[in-house]
Amino acid sequence: MKNSNTSLHFLSAAFLVVFLASCKQDSGTLVNPPVGSGNPGGNQPGVSPIPKTPGTIVSPANNPVDDPKFAARVELGRHLFYDPAFAVDGSTSCASCHSPGAGFSDPRSNEATSMGFQNRMGTRNAPALANIGYYIAITWDGKFKTLEDHALAPIFNNIEMGNNFSATGNDPITTGYYHSDPGANDTLFLFARLDGSNTRNHGLTDQNSTKRDKNGNNYYALLNNAWGTSTFSLDLIQKSIACFERTFVSTQSTFDRYNKGDVSVFKYNPEAIHGFQLFTDTAKANCIGCHNGYNFTDQKFHNNGLYTMASPITQKYDSGRVGISKDPADAFKFRTPGLRNVALSAPYMHDGRKTTLADVLDFYNRGGDPGVTNKDSKIKKLNLTDQDMSDIIEFLKTLSDPQFTSNGAYANPWR
């Protein structure tokens, strides 16, 4: 009796697997129940707490993703994203610090933080941009709410692209004069450089400009296709870059295939399954306490227990969210980063102080750094074994999406 009962359970479990695999609904039913995971935080055994699909892209009403010209705007945005003419000295494009092969993070991993224009070092680590279109809290301290709002920030950041020089109206390259207050001349020089000329213009692109992409297109053509105008403006630049960024959608990782029901993908990787169980188990590693949702971020601000440390470059402390919210309770809190393609985006944390995922796991297993005030109550000693930690890393590696990182749609259009 007992035996037949067991096999009945087995059969119905097997049926359930097949049934669920054929289900097309959107929210989180996991095939191949994670055996032994109690998920006492409320996740049902066998039900993945991670949604199967990313949901809806957030786009503002004045730059909607369903506009008939969206594709042309993406194309213009791609050209801008890869255009080193954004930097005053023609050295740095967005892609210098956000490379698709590294999930749009900074692949120059010998440095903890990102290097910009004239090799100036920033104090923060460039995040991966996978699924950035789903974010409502942008940058480590959530300073920006939309990609449009953010897009001009690096362009006018003295360290990133150095476009702040206009007080004199002189050419910054010959005068070497920069300041941190963008003005009209900055934009006029910028528009001219983008168009391939070195005289200030008023954004008017030249139909005959010889600065052309691989397919022979210049900005005159791209701008007309996208917006029906020949004149650049900061507004159109930031909107076009945002359109391109909204196409950074990563949904084809090994984990996604598993999460959608393809049990076979983890067949030879029980370590990753175990790592996923630990990650989501609120009584074990409880990473899901903050790294939750499709992109493994709650998009909220936490102090995950890093001791405060002055930037070796500026000697200043980065106090995180409090700089934006002015609420002392937010001191040294940073936005939970998403973890898609995380294995490709070393180094880690807002200042890149952790070199490898093993360093990150060690850090969490210790309960973060000692003596950190304002540490989130979820950060505590975890008592994970070395095997547990390496299994969690195996799971994190399954969040890499080679179809995303090698997608030709994100390639440099200029060469």
Ligand code: HEC
């Ligand atoms: C010098 C390196 C560098 C350059 C050049 C650069 N970025 Fe970044 N990017 C960073 C760093 C560092 C951060 C984190 C900034 C912060 O948190 O304050 C960042 C953050 C971002 C974010 C927010 C990511 C998140 O997880 O919230 C987006 C989007 C982004 N950059 C897009 C761009 C675009 C578009 C350009 C070109 C116009 C660009 N970046 C140029 C280094 C760079």
Ligand code: HEC
């Ligand atoms: C209390 C919320 C919280 C919990 C719990 C938590 N994290 Fe984090 N995690 C964060 C925050 C916030 C950051 C960014 C901190 C910073 O840079 O100052 C972060 C950063 C990371 C990073 C670096 C990502 C990058 O792109 O730089 C990784 C990897 C990571 N966490 C993995 C984990 C794992 C694995 C666990 C479980 C063992 C875990 N986290 C538990 C909030 C949390």
